[in-house]
Every structure is written in structure tokens, then in C-alpha cells.
Amino acid sequence: MVEDFQKIASYFLDLASEQRLQIMSNLSVKPSGVTQLATKLDVTAQEIHRNLSRLSKSNLVQKGLEEKYEITTQGKIMLSQIPLIKFLSRNxxxxxxxxxxxxxxxxxxxxxxxxxxxxxxxxxxxxxxxxxxxxxxxxxxxxxxxxxxxxxxxxxxxxxxxxxxxxxxxxxxxxxxxxxxxxxxxxxxxxxxxxxxxxxxxxxxxxxxxxxxxxxxxxxxxxxxxxxxxxxxxxxxxxxxxxxxxxxxxxxxxxxxxxxxxxx
The missing domain is CATH 3.30.870.10 (Endonuclease Chain A)
Incomplete structure (x- = not known):
């Protein structure tokens, strides 16, 4: 049970970033490269690369064809839970x-x-x-x-x-x-x-x-x-x-x- 909570806490830490959530949201629409994401989110390529590395280690995103990143099945499932958290936070x-x-x-x-x-x-x-x-x-x-x-x-x-x-x-x-x-x-x-x-x-x-x-x-x-x-x-x-x-x-x-x- 303790080990399960540790894994869950790790996921929450990986998601506890506005930029990482924006990256996942964008990748859920279409695969994108580091430069594309940096331009869209108006941040440096280094920031995008660092956050993509973290999300990749958690299997929430992965590198696909032509050096473009895409969201994984696991990432899509995690992202699908965001509306619930959003609803609770608003109310x-x-x-x-x-x-x-x-x-x-x-x-x-x-x-x-x-x-x-x-x-x-x-x-x-x-x-x-x-x-x-x-x-x-x-x-x-x-x-x-x-x-x-x-x-x-x-x-x-x-x-x-x-x-x-x-x-x-x-x-x-x-x-x-x-x-x-x-x-x-x-x-x-x-x-x-x-x-x-x-x-x-x-x-x-x-x-x-x-x-x-x-x-x-x-x-x-x-x-x-x-x-x-x-x-x-x-x-x-x-x-x-x-x-x-x-x-x-x-x-x-x-x-x-x-x-x-x-x-x-």
C-alpha cells in the first residue's frame, strides 16, 4: 500500500506543473516537436526539453516519428481526469x-x-x-x-x-x-x-x-x-x-x- 501511494504521489508531482499539463494537452491534439511546443507555449526550448524528459520517464509522453513527441495511452488517461480536478477546484x-x-x-x-x-x-x-x-x-x-x-x-x-x-x-x-x-x-x-x-x-x-x-x-x-x-x-x-x-x-x-x- 505504501509503495502504491509513493507511485501515485510521483504521478501527482509530474503533473504539478502548468507547463507540463499544457504540453500534454497540446500533444493530445497532435504530435509536436520541441521547437513547435516552445513557440506555442512561448517558453524556451530548454524548458520544453526538460519537462518532456520528465514526462517521458513517467510514460506520459513518448518520442515518435520525425523527432516529434506524442501523448501515450497512460498520458491520455491521466489527462482525462483533469476535468474532475478542475470542477472541484472551481467549486x-x-x-x-x-x-x-x-x-x-x-x-x-x-x-x-x-x-x-x-x-x-x-x-x-x-x-x-x-x-x-x-x-x-x-x-x-x-x-x-x-x-x-x-x-x-x-x-x-x-x-x-x-x-x-x-x-x-x-x-x-x-x-x-x-x-x-x-x-x-x-x-x-x-x-x-x-x-x-x-x-x-x-x-x-x-x-x-x-x-x-x-x-x-x-x-x-x-x-x-x-x-x-x-x-x-x-x-x-x-x-x-x-x-x-x-x-x-x-x-x-x-x-x-x-x-x-x-x-x-
Whole structure:
């Protein structure tokens, strides 16, 4: 174990240089020579050569044809982890007050995809974006929610009536606005369930809210009290982030129970 940590620490030391990271990033695009890299990074050839030697010893880059260096498979893998570190460093204050422990490790390992997201702050802005994800849907809406804010159901119902598929996961202790059931009844929500246009499942507890349509997604993480914090949403149209949200939704969907009753 100690030997493993020593090797890991060595890798971190090799990566602990802005210039070496820039070199690896450039080589991930195309092989380059020392002079080309020096010109691109506006540094001396000696500096580039020294850092290439260090990266070569760690098998992160290698010399290829025509005296050009290229990134290795190992280097590509290491470089692929940079978005996660970048995301965490940009959101240090957020993670001081939020808890991602309830999220399965197979999803936290992929949190680098959140590097493409926009951090939306404030309940009003979050709810606006929540509503726009519903309104912008054409093919489907999937969501995992622990509460149902007022004013969002009608735009969603309109999309479903136009043919949008809706899959919906709620928690046992769903927080609802007053008279929500009457609103749902009036909107035709229960008729849409009976006709098979809405599929619902229920789970004991929801820590993380996920909202997505076929082209955009948002995620709301829990605070230190493990309750979803509606003051913060991470939103993006990036395909990798969207895939993360779809996979997370499918994971919770398979673990949840079918909700058959005709009221929420």
C-alpha cells in the first residue's frame, strides 16, 4: 500500500506543473516537436526539453516519428481526469456545504463531466431553469424529485399532451404545494397516467434532484443535511453531462417501485 501511494504521489508531482499539463494537452491534439511546443507555449526550448524528459520517464509522453513527441495511452488517461480536478477546484466553496456521499461511487467517479456545466445560483433562477427544461422538451422529460414547486406542472402537462414522454420518480415524503392534487386533477394529469402517457415510480428517499429532456439536463445536489438544495443547480447541454444524468436516472428508476395509485 505504501509503495502504491509513493507511485501515485510521483504521478501527482509530474503533473504539478502548468507547463507540463499544457504540453500534454497540446500533444493530445497532435504530435509536436520541441521547437513547435516552445513557440506555442512561448517558453524556451530548454524548458520544453526538460519537462518532456520528465514526462517521458513517467510514460506520459513518448518520442515518435520525425523527432516529434506524442501523448501515450497512460498520458491520455491521466489527462482525462483533469476535468474532475478542475470542477472541484472551481467549486470549493460549494462542496464545503454540500454532501455527495449518498451518490453511488460509480457516478462520483464520473463527476468530471460537470466541468461543462453552468452553476446556477438562487432559488428563483433554479426554478426558472427547472421550468425551461420542462418547456423545451420535445421527445421526453425524465425527473427525480423530492418536492414539487408550484407553477411548474402546467407547462409540463402541455408538453405531455403534445406527445412528450414523461418518466417521473418521487420520494415517499414528497413536498407538495397546497391543493396540488386538485391542480393535477384539473390539468388532466391522472387521465394521462391512465392512458399510459406518464410513468411513475417511487423511492424511499431522494437526495439528488435530476431533471432532463432529450437535449439538456440539470442536477441539484444535497446540502450537508442530505436534503436537495434548491439554491444551486448545475446545468448543461453537454452530451457527456447529459449521459451522466440519463445513467443516474436509469439507476434510480430500476431501484424504485412502480407507483400505481391514481393520486400522488
Amino acid at each position: 470549493q466553496e460549494f462542496f464545503e456545504n454540500h454532501n455527495l456521499q449518498p451518490i453511488p461511487s460509480k457516478f462520483t467517479k464520473r463527476l468530471g463531466v460537470l466541468g461543462s456545466t453552468t452553476h446556477i445560483r438562487g432559488v428563483t433562477k433554479v426554478l426558472e431553469k427547472w421550468g425551461s427544461i420542462y418547456k423545451n422538451a420535445e421527445n421526453y422529460v425524465y425527473d427525480i424529485i423530492s418536492e414539487s414547486p408550484p407553477g411548474l406542472i402546467q407547462p409540463l402537462i402541455e408538453r405531455i399532451k403534445d406527445g412528450t414522454e414523461y418518466k417521473h420518480i418521487i420520494s415517499n415524503n414528497l413536498l407538495e404545494p397546497e391543493n396540488r392534487e386538485k391542480t393535477l386533477q384539473k390539468s388532466g394529469y391522472y387521465k394521462l397516467i391512465q392512458d399510459g402517457h406518464i410513468q411513475r415510480r417511487i423511492t424511499k428517499t431522494i437526495h439528488t434532484i435530476v431533471l432532463l429532456n432529450e437535449k439538456e439536463a440539470g442536477v441539484i445536489f444535497p446540502s450537508v443535511t442530505n436534503e436537495p438544495d434548491l439554491k444551486h443547480m448545475f446545468y448543461s447541454t453537454n452530451p457527456a453531462f447529459h449521459e451522466w444524468c440519463v445513467d443516474y436516472f436509469d439507476f434510480i428508476w430500476k431501484k424504485s417501485k412502480v407507483l400505481r395509485r391514481t393520486s400522488s
